[in-house]
Amino acid sequence: MNLVELQRAVFEVTRQPLTPSERMRPRLPDGRSVREIARALIKPNDRLSSFERLQIYNQQYWFRIMGSLSEDFPGLRSLLGERKFEKLAVAYLNECPSESFTLRNLGARLEAWLRVHDQYIAGVKRAALDMVRLEWANIEAFDALDLPVISAAGAGKIAGGTVFRLQPHLHLLECAYPVDELLRRSRRLEAQNETASNAVLNFPQKARIRRSALPRPGKVYLAVHRLQGAVYFKRLTRDAFALLTALGEGKSLEKAIEASLLRSRRRVDQIGAQLQEWFQDWVSLGWFAPPGR
Amino acid sequence: MPANRFNGNSDYGVGIGLRVPHYEHIFAKKPVVNWFEIISENFMVDGGRPLAILDQILERYRVVQHGVSMYFGSAEPLNREHLKRLKALVKRTHTPWLTDHLCWGSVDGRYTHDLVPMPYTFEAAKRAAQKIRQARDFLEVPIAVENVSSYAEFHVSEMTEWEFLNEVVEDADCGILLDVNNIYVSSRNHNFDPFEYLRAVPAGRVAQIHIAGHTQYRKYVLDTHDHPVIDPVWALYARAIEMAGPTATLLEWDDRIPSFDEVHREALKAKRYVPSELREAS
Numbered sequence: 001m002n003l004v005e006l007q008r009a010v011f012e013v014t015r016q017p018l019t020p021s022e023r024m025r026p027r028l029p030d031g032r033s034v035r036e037i038a039r040a041l042i043k044p045n046d047r048l049s050s051f052e053r054l055q056i057y058n059q060q061y062w063f064r065i066m067g068s069l070s071e072d073f074p075g076l077r078s079l080l081g082e083r084k085f086e087k088l089a090v091a092y093l094n095e096c097p098s099e100s101f102t103l104r105n106l107g108a109r110l111e112a113w114l115r116v117h118d119q120y121i122a123g124v125k126r127a128a129l130d131m132v133r134l135e136w137a138n139i140e141a142f143d144a145l146d147l148p149v150i151s152a153a154g155a156g157k158i159a160g161g162t163v164f165r166l167q168p169h170l171h172l173l174e175c176a177y178p179v180d181e182l183l184r185r186s187r188r189l190e191a192q193n194e195t196a197s198n199a200v201l202n203f204p205q206k207a208r209i210r211r212s213a214l215p216r217p218g219k220v221y222l223a224v225h226r227l228q229g230a231v232y233f234k235r236l237t238r239d240a241f242a243l244l245t246a247l248g249e250g251k252s253l254e255k256a257i258e259a260s261l262l263r264s265r266r267r268v269d270q271i272g273a274q275l276q277e278w279f280q281d282w283v284s285l286g287w288f289a290p291p292g293r
Numbered sequence: 294m295p296a297n298r299f300n301g302n303s304d305y306g307v308g309i310g311l312r313v314p315h316y317e318h319i320f321a322k323k324p325v326v327n328w329f330e331i332i333s334e335n336f337m338v339d340g341g342r343p344l345a346i347l348d349q350i351l352e353r354y355r356v357v358q359h360g361v362s363m364y365f366g367s368a369e370p371l372n373r374e375h376l377k378r379l380k381a382l383v384k385r386t387h388t389p390w391l392t393d394h395l396c397w398g399s400v401d402g403r404y405t406h407d408l409v410p411m412p413y414t415f416e417a418a419k420r421a422a423q424k425i426r427q428a429r430d431f432l433e434v435p436i437a438v439e440n441v442s443s444y445a446e447f448h449v450s451e452m453t454e455w456e457f458l459n460e461v462v463e464d465a466d467c468g469i470l471l472d473v474n475n476i477y478v479s480s481r482n483h484n485f486d487p488f489e490y491l492r493a494v495p496a497g498r499v500a501q502i503h504i505a506g507h508t509q510y511r512k513y514v515l516d517t518h519d520h521p522v523i524d525p526v527w528a529l530y531a532r533a534i535e536m537a538g539p540t541a542t543l544l545e546w547d548d549r550i551p552s553f554d555e556v557h558r559e560a561l562k563a564k565r566y567v568p569s570e571l572r573e574a575s
Binding site: 097 | 310332334335337338339340341342343344345346359361362363367368369372374375394397399400401402403404405406407408409412414416417420442444445446447448449482483484505512513515516517518519545547548
């Protein structure tokens, strides 16, 4: 057995989900005996069988990735409850193992996966999808690139044909549920979520959180953004959201206003003062970068 | 001996790992610390708070980068995106040397996020050495590889772990981040004499030493970094210092992290093991 064959064989076993009692499964999905695979690969010692030694890696794998996903999606956990979240997380991570060198990207495919496997969010589908989008936006906003900002002085030069770039940390979300409120209640300190080189003792029991009641549906328009290192969720009006979305799509200011007015059926003269107020606010939050070359 | 070409000819003394729960203390009290070790992956991002914190740290302290996911031992090629981000971080921190583990953890583009031990074969040693050289050439900084704690051994192994370590570092011409706690943990799990391991380490290649605590279970020892360093590990450390001279030393404490002062005090115990005539110099 050469190096890559050995590594494939070990990974195939260690990425199999654990049993309910957090042990290694005795068989692979194709029926092969894990005990026999372990015996062929791993030396036993005077205290542990080959199976038990390989099981340590199987447990470490799941304790680590489950811990990481749990830390990243406290709102989804709160919405579903721990038991349902754990079931969802195991299924997701089993189908979508990490393809990145950093655990930060572990949840990158969760929204797309849930759209196909919505049985895991039955009864709360729309709210759960909103929550996942919000929590992923939170991760993205936390460490996105800082582009130079358009200052208040620079804002004076804005004209109809101006094309903005929105800061990469700014994410615009249209949600059917007020998931921002729910997430604020269930959020844990991001300080817990760091990569290190130590072994992990168990599933993150200490991080367990209480299940939240499903909030009443109610459309909210959110800007997830970063200010002085912290991520905030800012509620927007529907018109402001439409305008920012159009600007984010690369439309000039003039075209973006037209597009958003078309949607709201209002005239420019009706919202002139409002526009000025919005832009002052957005410029002060540093949401606009000068157009790229 | 402490300053050598594998640690950028630096002489850093005793440091501790930079961890989030200590940020507030560090910025408020500005404690005197010889250096901080950062986990590279926590700062290989585009922007935001992690880099702002790092820049603040760099204004006052020396930083050495320690990685957890380069996986020199994986059969697959190095991840170019990883290397590019790592190089950007190297330029930011000016780390005099860079460390990662002599292990594998990815296969076919999928990541375990664990430090899986190597099969100690000549094929694996050759592949790891080749990848270390490639990484060093790209990153343009000396690299030292760390021996990992392990809980399993492969039938296909053709040599001991210390023979494998020698094979790799000689072929790659790189340094060693000697983790004496990992030697202790593995010696307990695989029934070997940790001092025999130490005796085989090429002292001139030791760029840095790690010390840490671990957890003893009924049938095995787990490298949890959540306790103070125990006496048998200090004994190994003392022997390592005898062999290599006063070398840059770092205490790892990654879980159930106590106060900054407690972690720092535990790390500074390392100074007791430096011979008095060399203490000034270190």
